[in-house]
Amino acid sequence: MRAVIQRVTQASVTVEGTVxxxxxAGLMVLLGVAEGDTPADACYLxxxxxxxxxxxxxxxxxxxxxxDTGGALLAVSQFTLLADCRRGRRPSxxxxxxxxxxxxxxxxxxxxxxxxxxxxxxxxFQAFMQVALVGNGPVTILLDSRAExxxxx
Numbered sequence: 001m002r003a004v005i006q007r008v009t010q011a012s013v014t015v016e017g018t019v020x021x022x023x024x025a026g027l028m029v030l031l032g033v034a035e036g037d038t039p040a041d042a043c044y045l046x047x048x049x050x051x052x053x054x055x056x057x058x059x060x061x062x063x064x065x066x067x068d069t070g071g072a073l074l075a076v077s078q079f080t081l082l083a084d085c086r087r088g089r090r091p092s093x094x095x096x097x098x099x100x101x102x103x104x105x106x107x108x109x110x111x112x113x114x115x116x117x118x119x120x121x122x123x124x125f126q127a128f129m130q131v132a133l134v135g136n137g138p139v140t141i142l143l144d145s146r147a148e149x150x151x152x153x
Contacts, residue, residue: 002032011133013123021121026071032081033102041145046112076123
């Protein structure tokens with residue numbers, strides 16, 4: 001699983017003109033599910049993300065987590081994070097999990113974040129979405145569950 005995490009002051013997802021998920025201050029997470037990912041990967045990333053100390057404390061140092069700040073999380077499934085662009089000019093997505101498996105693991109991630117006490121909003125799986133956000137910092141972090149666990153991504 002790959003996640004792009006952005007610290008935001010606000011973020012939203014719109015599908016066919018209707019806002020389906022919106023948050024104020026917190027984290028925008030774009031999540032890509034790879035072939036071979038497991039529920040353990042979803043739980044690992046949720047745990048890691050909600051505890052990442054990327055919010056400023058009273059001294060201006062990144063020392064507070066999403067849980068510490070009471071912020072929310074907007075999770076959007078994005079299979080294009082698994083793009084392989086090493087050959088040619090058109091990305092290959094053969095490493096992305098099939099839709100049924102990807103959706104199940106995406107929902108596992110959402111549930112795991114909620115289980116840790118975070119308010120989670122979502123996009124709509126496999127929908128064409130417009131994502132809007134106001135970055136805060138900017139702070140953008142890339143996590144890969146396989147790389148984080150010592151495996152090669």
